[in-house]
Each structure stands twice: as structure tokens, then as C-alpha cells.
Amino acid sequence: MEFCDKCGAMMVPFTDEDNKRALKCRSCGHTKAIEGKLTVSQNVEKSPKDKIVIVEDEEIPMPKTAASCPECGNNEAYYWTVQTRRGDEGATEFYRCTKCKHTWRNYGG
Numbered sequence: 001m002e003f004c005d006k007c008g009a010m011m012v013p014f015t016d017e018d019n020k021r022a023l024k025c026r027s028c029g030h031t032k033a034i035e036g037k038l039t040v041s042q043n044v045e046k047s048p049k050d051k052i053v054i055v056e057d058e059e060i061p062m063p064k065t066a067a068s069c070p071e072c073g074n075n076e077a078y079y080w081t082v083q084t085r086r087g088d089e090g091a092t093e094f095y096r097c098t099k100c101k102h103t104w105r106n107y108g109g
């Protein structure tokens, strides 16, 4: 409950011309912005489970491993692991061909 700074009457919520929520005095018409953060409900987009996470930063030294590129047949690839959110699943391995930069996921587990 908010009370008017000017006359002490009860203030009621209303929406001003900028579509902002504010309080207005029922007695003298004094208005006051609602302080604090408004709770905004957002639909957080969940990323698809099988989305390939590509590490774009070339500065990070990535370990190489022997892996056969399905695109060009190169036998060496960088690899990294991404921990899934579910604790009961292991980390998912990804590979990126050192030659053609093709990136793929290790489905073999």
C-alpha cells in the first residue's frame, strides 16, 4: 500500500501514457512512479538438445585427436566436450576437422 506524498491519501496503480505503471493519488491526483523492478515473465528459449555448440574462439588451444572427418576424410580433428544440463548424462564430444573445419558430434558416446 502506498500513500500520497502530498496529502497522505491512498494511491492506486494506473498505467500512464508511456505504458509505464505508476501510482496515482485518488484525492489530489499526484502521481508517483512505481519503484523497484517489475516482474516480467519471459519465455526463455530452450536450446535444442542436439544443437552443436561451436567454439568460435580460435585463440583457445584445443586438443587434437585422431578422428575421421566425414566431409573430407582428414584424419585429425580438434575435440571438445560439452556437459549437458542433465546430470545423469555424460559429456557430449564434438569434433572439428583441422582441415575443412567441419564440425560434428560424436554419437558413439
Ligand SMILES: [Zn+2]
Binding pocket: 004, 005, 006, 007, 008, 009, 025, 026, 027, 028, 029, 030
Ligand atoms: Zn494526494
Ligand SMILES: [Zn+2]
Binding pocket: 069, 070, 071, 072, 073, 074, 097, 098, 099, 100, 101, 102
Ligand atoms: Zn574435413
